[in-house]
Amino acid sequence: MNRPGFQRYACLASILVFFGTNGSRAAASEKIAGSPSPAPASQIANNSKVTILSPQARARRETAYTLMKKQWAFDVELWGTSASDIYGGFGIHYGLGKGFEVGVNLLHLGAGVFNLSTKWNFLDLPQFALGLRFSPMFAHGDWVWIARSSTLVSGLNIWLFPVSLQLSAPILPWLQFDLSTDYVDSLVLGDVDEDSLLLDGTIALRQLAFQPVIRWHLLQRTSFYFQAKLPVITRIPGAISTEAPLVEGVLLGGEAAGRSSIPLKDTYVLTCGARSMIREDIFLDFSVNVGALAKKIYGNPISPRLQLEMRF
Amino acid sequence: MWGYLLGAGVLLITVNAGAAEAIPTESPQKPGAGKLCAKNHQSPWGLTIGFGYASATSKVLGLKLNPYGSSLSIHGTYTWCSGFRLGLYGEGFLGSTISQDIKVNNGAQKIEIRARSRTGSLGTSFGYAQPLGSLALHYQLGIGLTVMRYDFGDIPFETLASFEKLNGVVSGLHLRPSLGLELPLNRFYLLTSIYSRIESSSKIPAAFGGLLSFGARL
Numbered sequence: 001m002n003r004p005g006f007q008r009y010a011c012l013a014s015i016l017v018f019f020g021t022n023g024s025r026a027a028a029s030e031k032i033a034g035s036p037s038p039a040p041a042s043q044i045a046n047n048s049k050v051t052i053l054s055p056q057a058r059a060r061r062e063t064a065y066t067l068m069k070k071q072w073a074f075d076v077e078l079w080g081t082s083a084s085d086i087y088g089g090f091g092i093h094y095g096l097g098k099g100f101e102v103g104v105n106l107l108h109l110g111a112g113v114f115n116l117s118t119k120w121n122f123l124d125l126p127q128f129a130l131g132l133r134f135s136p137m138f139a140h141g142d143w144v145w146i147a148r149s150s151t152l153v154s155g156l157n158i159w160l161f162p163v164s165l166q167l168s169a170p171i172l173p174w175l176q177f178d179l180s181t182d183y184v185d186s187l188v189l190g191d192v193d194e195d196s197l198l199l200d201g202t203i204a205l206r207q208l209a210f211q212p213v214i215r216w217h218l219l220q221r222t223s224f225y226f227q228a229k230l231p232v233i234t235r236i237p238g239a240i241s242t243e244a245p246l247v248e249g250v251l252l253g254g255e256a257a258g259r260s261s262i263p264l265k266d267t268y269v270l271t272c273g274a275r276s277m278i279r280e281d282i283f284l285d286f287s288v289n290v291g292a293l294a295k296k297i298y299g300n301p302i303s304p305r306l307q308l309e310m311r312f
Numbered sequence: 313m314w315g316y317l318l319g320a321g322v323l324l325i326t327v328n329a330g331a332a333e334a335i336p337t338e339s340p341q342k343p344g345a346g347k348l349c350a351k352n353h354q355s356p357w358g359l360t361i362g363f364g365y366a367s368a369t370s371k372v373l374g375l376k377l378n379p380y381g382s383s384l385s386i387h388g389t390y391t392w393c394s395g396f397r398l399g400l401y402g403e404g405f406l407g408s409t410i411s412q413d414i415k416v417n418n419g420a421q422k423i424e425i426r427a428r429s430r431t432g433s434l435g436t437s438f439g440y441a442q443p444l445g446s447l448a449l450h451y452q453l454g455i456g457l458t459v460m461r462y463d464f465g466d467i468p469f470e471t472l473a474s475f476e477k478l479n480g481v482v483s484g485l486h487l488r489p490s491l492g493l494e495l496p497l498n499r500f501y502l503l504t505s506i507y508s509r510i511e512s513s514s515k516i517p518a519a520f521g522g523l524l525s526f527g528a529r530l
Binding site: 078081218219221222240273275278284286288295298299300301302303304306 | 369370371396430440442444445446449451453486487491508510518520
């Protein structure tokens with residue numbers, strides 16, 4: 001029997017509170033050369049010197065950065081490979097100020113999956129930034145109407161607790177490194193098939209992964225990036241069982257068909273793509289995912305990913 | 313393999329172009345600036361003919377089919393000053409034949425088949441051309457219809473997998489996201505692109521490929 005590692009989250013949160021203070025972030029923001037003062041995004045939108053590196057326009061995915069205060073972001077996405085954007089998403093995000101943002105994936109919500117996201121950019125220096133992302137997810141099998149007829153989620157209750165510590169280092173005007181350390185804990189009540197997407201798609205698992213990203217910024221409006229998702233530990237939680245019969249309300253123990261972990265070769269994803277700022281408030285992102293995970297999810301080892309984002 | 317090589321070529325060209333064109337952050341371009349506008353005395357109408365290669369990246373109901381291979385395509389576009397473009401395209405693939413052993417009768421028997429298939433498609437494209445120095449980066453999403461002709465040859469069965477006939481035609485919708493790099497040459501332009509094909513029909517495999525196109529502004 002397993003429980004979510006709340007102690008681990010509490011410990012991690014304590015460390016981050018120690019290192020990250022709102023004061024340091026606000027002071028650091030003012031030091032950014034050429035960056036606007038921390039005014040609401042609506043006032044900054046008129047600034048014609050907005051580039052893809054500006055605070056109101058820089059990439060938030062797999063970076064430490066968040067939306068500015070009172071800034072909204074709407075994104076439409078197709079063919080993601082992580083639990084928060086699998087198959088796609090229609091996300092709404094809002095910047096609360098002091099580096100905080102909150103969001104929800106309405107596409108998942110419409111399908112019966114509750115998928116919230118919170119992110120805190122608690123350290124923002126000119127050449128170094130840190131952020132913490134927490135995006136819990138809950139799905140009750142009978143509410144997921146889109147898959148109700150299948151055995152994928154029937155009778156299941158799934159909790160996911162993904163936490164990411166994200167580092168961004170724009171070391172040159174045209175070059176940026178990012179490193180995301182992701183930990184996902186999951187709790188599944190019910191019976192899961194061995195070849196279920198929950199296992200093979202590495203959704204309902206316990207996983208520690210590193211995601212290094214290299215971004216090459218070109219001509220102020222376009223970035224090319226190469227990203228690798230490298231799950232160094234992927235374990236099947238004991239709460240998942242493929243052998244024991246389902247007993248409602250009881251956590252089932254045991255391993256899935258004798259498997260207790262999934263090797264890196266079955267979970268890695270390599271991504272290369274481009275992100276462009278079409279206007280100061282519209283962004284396009286196209287990437288290609290290569291790897292075993294893309295094949296497990298989409299039946300295709302080379303799968304595209306598209307995102308259109310609008311910020312106001 | 314050729315699709316991957318073309319894709320790698322696109323990335324290399326892009327990287328080299330970027331290295332040459334990277335400029336400091338103090339001089340951003342104006343939104344929509346570029347050489348892709350009718351106001352710059354260039355026709356918004358464009359026509360491209362492309363040659364490429366694509367390969368199936370998924371199996372179909374346990375069968376290996378590759379109805380892609382070498383391709384010839386034609387693409388007509390209209391580009392607005394903002395960089396958005398709308399187009400119509402047609403694409404034909406020569407296809408290929410794949411020999412394979414398959415299990416039948418619940419795995420009790422194994423037979424060899426030669427799966428011959430080829431495909432063609434028509435669609436509408438929505439895109440955006442982002443100026444990138446003297447080049448332009450093309451984001452594009454195509455939506456259209458795919459028609460695949462297949463032939464499994466003479467085998468002692470009337471059906472195979474979920475194909476009702478041993479030869480025939482199946483069709484379905486496809487999505488075709490792509491990323492390309494355009495090199496303008498006066499009225500003409502050269503476009504290299506990579507693309508992926510997502511098929512709605514479970515009988516048509518997904519694909520990944522590359523395309524080298526020659527275009528003219530009409």
